[in-house]
Amino acid sequence: MDAMTRADRARGNVTRPICLINDRPGTVAGDPVRQEVRGLMAVPEPHGGPTADKNRDWHWSEQGAKQVDAMLDQGGWREVAKAHAWYDDTDGDPPEKKTAYKLPHHELIDGKLKVVWRGVTHAMNALAGGRGGVDIPEKEKRAVWRHLARHYKQFDEEPPEAP
Numbered sequence: 001m002d003a004m005t006r007a008d009r010a011r012g013n014v015t016r017p018i019c020l021i022n023d024r025p026g027t028v029a030g031d032p033v034r035q036e037v038r039g040l041m042a043v044p045e046p047h048g049g050p051t052a053d054k055n056r057d058w059h060w061s062e063q064g065a066k067q068v069d070a071m072l073d074q075g076g077w078r079e080v081a082k083a084h085a086w087y088d089d090t091d092g093d094p095p096e097k098k099t100a101y102k103l104p105h106h107e108l109i110d111g112k113l114k115v116v117w118r119g120v121t122h123a124m125n126a127l128a129g130g131r132g133g134v135d136i137p138e139k140e141k142r143a144v145w146r147h148l149a150r151h152y153k154q155f156d157e158e159p160p161e162a163p
């Protein structure tokens with residue numbers, strides 16, 4: 001049997017088109033769709049909450065480890081997740097590993113998680129590629145931007161353009 005005959009036969013087979021239709025959603029769900037769902041899980045929903053003084057300095061590189069420990073005491077890893085704009089949920093949601101979290105912008109101040117303006121701009125700059133950028137999946141950047149843009153509004157500021 002030559003190729004032409006096989007193709008003709010396939011075209012004449014009524015179940016063939018149905019098969020293709022059934023296959024298609026499976027193929028999509030196997031990759032981009034699941035990726036998108038995962039992305040939404042790894043980006044904490046945009047939230048408001050109390051804000052810190054707008055002039056508060058941001059020294060996460062020195063204070064971060066201490067901050068995360070305090071958040072863990074206060075509310076466990078969920079509290080840590082709330083302080084960041086992205087985390088890698090491969091090993092749990094929320095993950096129980098400090099290195100899984102990126103783009104911190106909240107601090108525990110007087111026992112409350114507060115949004116720190118300079119932390120927000122720091123995270124937004126990194127998202128836009130500043131200071132070496134941030135290593136997160138390209139397709140999750142928009143959701144991260146949305147999270148941070150909400151905080152811009154809290155401080156009466158206009159966010160930069162979305163990625």
Ligand SMILES: [Zn+2]
Pocket residue numbers: 047082083084085105106147151
């Ligand atoms: Zn936030």
